[in-house]
Amino acid sequence: MERPMSKECLMYKEDFEEFLARLIEGHSIFCPSGEDISPGIKKVAGREQFALHRGPSHFSFKHYFLPQTERLFSFDMASNKIDASNGELDDNKLVVLIGLRPCDAMAIELLDQVFLQRGPEDVFYARRRRRTRIISFACSEPRTTCFCESVGCGPDAAASADMVIFALKDSYIVKTITQCGEELLNNTGMNLDGVSTEKLGEREQMINESRDRLEKVFTSEDLNGKIMDFEASYWKQICQKCLGCGICTYFCPTCHCFDIVDEVAGSKGRRIRSWDSCMYPLFTLHASGHNPRPTRKERMRQRIMHKFVYSMEQYGRRFCVGCGRCVIHCPVNLDLRLVIKEIAEGK
Amino acid sequence: MKRVESELITNVEELLEDKKIGFFMGYENGSLPLRTSPCFVKEKEDVQRLVWNCFCTNNLSVYLVSLIPELPAGTKVGILCKGCDSRSLVNLIVEKQLKREDVLIMGISCSGMINIDKLTGNLDGGRILEVEENEEEVILKLDTGEQRFSRKDSLYESCKNCTHPTPSVYDILIRVGEHAPKSVCPDPMIAKFRQKERLERWQIFERELSRCVRCYACRNACPNCYCKECFAEQTKPRWFGLSNELSDVLFYHLVRILHQAGRCVDCGACVRACPEKVDLRLFTRMLVDEVKERFDYEPGLSPNDSHLLGVFSTDDTQEFMVEVD
Amino acid sequence: MKHESNERTSFDKSKSFEPKIVAFLCNWCSYAGADLAGVSRFQYPANIRIIKVPCSGRINPLYIVKALYNGVDGVLVSGCHPGDCHYISGNYFARRKFALVKKFLEYVGIESERVQFSWVSAAEGVRFAQIIDKLTNEIRKLGPLTYFRKGSTCKGDQT
Structure with missing residues (x-):
């Protein structure tokens, strides 16, 4: 995919809260739910439901694009009727997926290959995918089981993301990757500053530390x-x-x-x-x-x-x-x- | 633990050397902290990989039914068995899936396995460098310091109410303390659940199993689930749907659990395998208790037993049958 | 406002509910008992659908669960009285299984009236009619079994 736009700006804690609030207000937001009774990728109704996981979430975002069970159509042989309507898919409202780690964003890029880019397009996947914007978070705390670097991903890989957020100690660097990401940020109407070299250094350090923590069982x-x-x-x-x-x-x-x-x-x-x-x-x-x-x-x-x-x-x-x-x-x-x-x- | 490990290693070395066994199944350190992994040893030089600690959770009997026919005829398989594993193994003999003479049971009297979720839940991201255990505690040495956990409180639920920590049948026994059989029947958890209203019971049943992703790990980790073709995979006819709708999920679990009646030894392998941590024991254990109470039978205690549902008594109670005046 | 002329609308919903009950009857006793009830013209509710099986010992608990899943409101399994089994002991084996099935389904929260077991001999036409009468009344009171039927409960991945 082409990535014409790449812009970086800085958010402090309160800016970030405001950003989230405005996102939630204007879009359908999906994120991994906490380790509660039924984890999954859930629609967020309020700020309190959004929590960032250490490392990848329990379930991947495959659950969103490819539900475990999906009705393709229903039929009635007596009246010779087929019903292929789908309330969820017919809604073209923008959906924002937030809270992915770079590995999950890369997984979507790979699923795109299967369901969109090579061979016939999968209607169900395509409709979900096209109305979706992806905001991923760079990985600052990989788990002992993570090995993204060994397979060509990495803690700061953008992959399918429209926007990548780097969570630093007391601030956030927001990097828009695509035109859609840029629009998403502009639509929130936030007025944000550029990123100082000091903050860029902090980010580099974070990513390097993250890389060092990654297991390299194989390369x-x-x-x-x-x-x-x-x-x-x-x-x-x-x-x-x-x-x-x-x-x-x-x-x-x-x-x-x-x-x-x-x-x-x-x-x-x-x-x-x-x-x-x-x-x-x-x-x-x-x-x-x-x-x-x-x-x-x-x-x-x-x-x-x-x-x-x-x-x-x-x-x-x-x-x-x-x-x-x-x-x-x-x-x-x-x-x-x-x-x-x-x-x-x-x- | 070091004594137990060296006893284990010496035993296996001798058995392999004397050609008394051709194959040994035990545990080795896993790739993750606090995990072990099944270890299959054929050569003497691999014996050193064997370990024993409070994380040897897998029930190795699960491999026997498919493994033995693959080995050269006459190969005796040595297997490290905790109390529960041995009962699973004995049940396989009772159900004629296994011949007693094909296995050499190295029993180990077990103090219970530690539920690692109870340990890792409180680590705040600290990395585990080293683990020690004694009779009372499990001690984790982290990069952020040391944390001690009471062994008793961190056990798996199935281990807390274990009735036979020492294997029921063995050829060699490695002793770790004294663990006499005790009777904890009915399980307090089951008695408590029985007292709830019908609707609440169903809601709990639904809620627990709504997490199921149908990965079938519970079935595949269970030594009793050796059917060549599971009802869940039969296609002529197909008994129930493929979806993750609750009715399909419940169907699978209801039938699987019913199929365990009189055979389940309450080893907890299904619960440990479940990635969604569904409390399957809340349902499987009920049948263990019911079987004990109604038929005074505990599966897996003697290879000379008959399968509970393969025999009958003319005196079996029938108070549950419909009567009309 | 009451429409006494229109009886259908004045019916209480629960009264108009007629349960579907599957009865697995053994070929040698219970099925013959049902037959006797029929030829003797004993009245019993028409709510049962009979499936003839060789022996009550032939019943796999899977069939009972499957019937409930497929949309019936109750299941009856009936065989020869103990000692009378055509195959000598099939019903004794069945009795052990049934005890555990019944207790377990009750334990997880399925009403115990919905899954029933009985012994009916070939001579007990009256008894068969009475049992069906009793069962149907009990299940009618409970209403339809809605919570386990295929398609009744949907687990969505998304809300």
Whole structure:
């Protein structure tokens, strides 16, 4: 995407509060809800509902663009009618996503490749995406599970963001990346100063510290060249601990596979699509009963090679942003970073 | 803990050397602080990776049913078993998924596993450098200082009410203190839940499970869930929808939990695996209590038991059946 | 304002509710009992939909949950009296399962009247009619089961 506009200005705490208040007033704002009873990406009604997480939020923003279950249309075979209206999507009001970390912003850039840029456009994704503006926050406190630098992202990457905010000690640097970001800032009617060199230094220090804190279990060099071999024997070793659950795929901000089914009762029904996971035995089960990926070995190989090899061939990008959610939640602590390292060392 | 670890390592070394086992399943340090990961040892030089501490939470019995057929015939598998893991394993023998002679059970009398969320919730971003534990406390050494946690208060709920901390069946036992079986039945949590109004019970059931993302980690972490084809994945017919609508989610959990009746050993593996921290034990444990009360049966205590629902008594009570005057 | 001529509108909503009840009846006793009730012209509510199964021991708890999910308001499973099972002991196995299913569904908050088990022999036409009468009345009082039916509860990702 082109980034013609890049402007930086400074906000103090009170400016930032004002900025948030004006944003909330004029737009639909979505942000990660706190670690409450039902985390998710939720619409914010007031300032108090916005809180910034340390590192990436519990769920990624995939939840917003690709809901776990989405009705495509409903039908009535008796009257031969199809209803494809969708109240949520027909609303073209601007939506602002706020509180993403750079990794999540990069994940959206990758999803754009799949659903917008290569091949046919996905209507549902496109409508949500086009009405959406993204405000990301540079990462000052990566978690022990973060490895964004190793996969070509980073604590200050802008990626799909229209605006990036750097939260310094007692102030904020707001950097508009795109025209849309610029407009968003202008529309709040805030009168803001430029950024002093002192503040720029503070930012540089913050980002450098952030970089230093990042784990480097493997480096981007480990991913160069032919990194994985479909026929290799190591897949059998790697998958040994895997339980075959769908946590890594469901929490991954870039995993986007889905299944489409018709739910019919009598003459009425609806067609829905729901997330699917390559870890599940049903994922590639053919109607004949044959399954080309019958065991965990093939399923795990698919997941890893899809992220690091097939996506390179297809989109020229690796579909991992290093957010570490799969590392955090894996019930047997099967760490993707170690898997990559093992493969890289074994080659 | 160091004594236990060295005892464990010596034992496994000897067993591998004497070819009494061809494979050993234990725990190694994980990639994250306060985590361990299952460790599969085939060669003697890998034995040193084995660890034992209060974070060895996985129930390793879950791997046995799929693993054993993959190994060369006649390979005996050694497995490190806490009390609950051994009961899962015994239940697999009872259900004829496993032969007793295929496994060598290295039992360890367990003092309970620590719920790391209870520790990491209070760290204020401090990084963990080192962990120590003794019988009373878990001590975290952070870059910001030291924090001590009472072991008793930080246990998993399933461990707090553990009835058999020492394995019910074992070939070798590593002792860590004395842990006699005790009866905590019914679980106070279940008794309390029973007293609530019907509507409130349903609302809690809904609220807990509304967090479910259908990742099936609860099923896959459970040693009892060994079905080659789970009802959730059957397509002829497909029993329920794929969506994350509450009715679909509840269907999955209701049937899965009912399928555990008389088999669940309350190891807590499902709760630990859940990324959304759904309190599944609030429901699975009810059946454990009900089975104990009604049939005086606890699964997993003896390989010679019969499966609770595979036998009957003509004296079984039937007060719940419809009667008309 | 009352429209006494129009009976339909003066009905209380709960009174006009007619529950749907699925009855899984074993081939050898309960189904024959239902048959006897029919040929003997015993009156009982027409709310049940009978599904004939070989034996009460054939019932998987999944079928009960599935019936509720598919939109019925109550489920009855009925088999031969203990000792009379055509397959010697199928109903004894069933009894253990049913005890746990019934207690568990009640525990999570499904009204216990909605899931019922009974023994009805081939000679008990009157008893069968009485049981259906009792069940239907109880479930009618409870009203429709709305909270578990497929599509009744939607979990949205966004609000």
